[in-house]
Amino acid sequence: MLKNIERAKTLLAAAKAAAEDASRKQALGITMASPIAAATHVLVSGGFTWNTEQSTAIDYTEFRKSFCLIGAAGTRKTTTLKGALLNALAKHRVPPLEAGTEHLSGGAPGVAIRELLFRPEWT
Incomplete structure (x- = not known):
């Protein structure tokens, strides 16, 4: 019975997280075409779960x-x-x-990532 209670708590927490995520995406004006593939998460994340800010960055990238x-x-x-x-x-x-x-070679994905470092002594 204790196992069922823990499972119910886990499911409730997941449902709350999904509701928060949906609210965040709606507030940002992001309409998801499809959920991010779980295989991508496992491949990249090594088993950790993306936090809200990381998920937002992934969504922003997908929707340019x-x-x-x-x-x-x-x-x-x-x-x-x-x-x-x-x-x-x-x-x-x-x-x-x-x-x-x-x-970059022709036919390769067209991606540019810009890095900007800030150090207080540069000001």
């Missing part, structure tokens, strides 16, 4: 919205970008380049 990903060292910024790109590629949201560039 600009965003700035900021966080301290070890907060999985790179992993989030990897997940976002793999999700977008898996859903064919990144068109291939028609012609090559100095760094």
Whole structure:
């Protein structure tokens, strides 16, 4: 019986998280074409669950919205970008380049990631 209570608590927490996620996406004006594939999560995340901010970054990438990903060292910024790109590629949201560039081959996915470092001593 204790096992059933724990399972019910887990299901309730998942339902609450899903409702919060839906409210967040509605507030941001994001309409999901389809849920992010679980296989992408497992492949990229190593078994952890994306938090709200990471999910937002993944959604923004899928729907080609600009965003700035900021966080301290070890907060999985790179992993989030990897997940976002793999999700977008898996859903064919990144068109291939028609012609090559100095760094990318023609026919390769056209993706640009910009890194900006800020250090107080630079001001």
